[in-house]
Amino acid sequence: MFGHLDCPQPKNSPHVTRHRGLPSCGLQLSDSIDKSDARIIMEKTLRIVRSEDEIGKRIRELAQEIRTGVQAVDLTVVGILDDAFMFLSDLVRLLDRPVSCCFMKVSQHQYGGQTEIMFTSEFDPRGRDILLVGGVAATGITLDYISRQLAERGIKSLRTCVLVDKPGERRVDLKPDFAAFESGDGFLFGYGLGIQNQFRQLPYLAVME
Incomplete structure (x- = not known):
């Protein structure tokens, strides 16, 4: 476990508004949304922005991009929970190489502005070639x-990969090395992305209209 870590806001930027039930510290691997009850989504019209077939095709293409762009013999894939679980599971099966997989959870303490980064199993990143996999990169602060x-913990190399990149919302100078999709749509859910932990099972990416 990486102990307790401060997660500063970028200088000269507006305060990052967070909503109850979503991780703070600018973890824009899932976006913020006004949501009093996730069930209202089912009463609205859903617009599918990426179909199951589109996602499958793009993940296959992305796996090829990673195979070509990452030459590491011993690759460690680190998934950021919760949003990356479905994306990561499909992606690693298409990499056609031996990989080590582990997961991390990022949580923000309500008081003190500290962040805890915790791996789900014993993991020493030192000397490893790491592919860091997340869900949605919006502000990019936490990624x-x-x-x-x-x-700072002595890794050999690091590449970042996200399901959805939202560069229009960026608040730090960051560009993921790999992204399945780029989007300017609103709050996305489905294919592992959830609202109050619902709708993650949907095989497509959608927004509420």
Whole structure:
């Protein structure tokens, strides 16, 4: 476990507004949304922005991009929970190489502005070639922070990969090395992305209209 870590806001940027039930510290691997009850989604019209077939095709293409772009013999894939679980499971099966997989959870303490980064199993990143896999990169604050924390712990190399990149919402200078999709749509859910832990099982990516 990486103990308790401060997660600073970027200088000269507005405060990152967080909503109850979502991780703070700018963890824009899932976006924020006004949501008093996730069940209202089912009463609205859902617009599918990426179909199951589109996702499958793009993940296959992305796996090929990673096979070509990452030459590491012993690759460690680190998934950021919760949003990355479905994306990661499909992706690693298509990499066609031996990989080590582990998961991390990022949580924000309500008081003190501290962040806890915790791996789900014993893991020493030192000397490893790491592919860090997340769900949605919006502000990029926490993805950047995790990357710097890993770098400080002596990793050999680091590449970042996300399901959805939202560069229009970026608040730090960060560009994922790999992204399945780029989006300017609103709050996405499905294919592992959830609202109050619901709708993660949907095989497509959708927004509420």
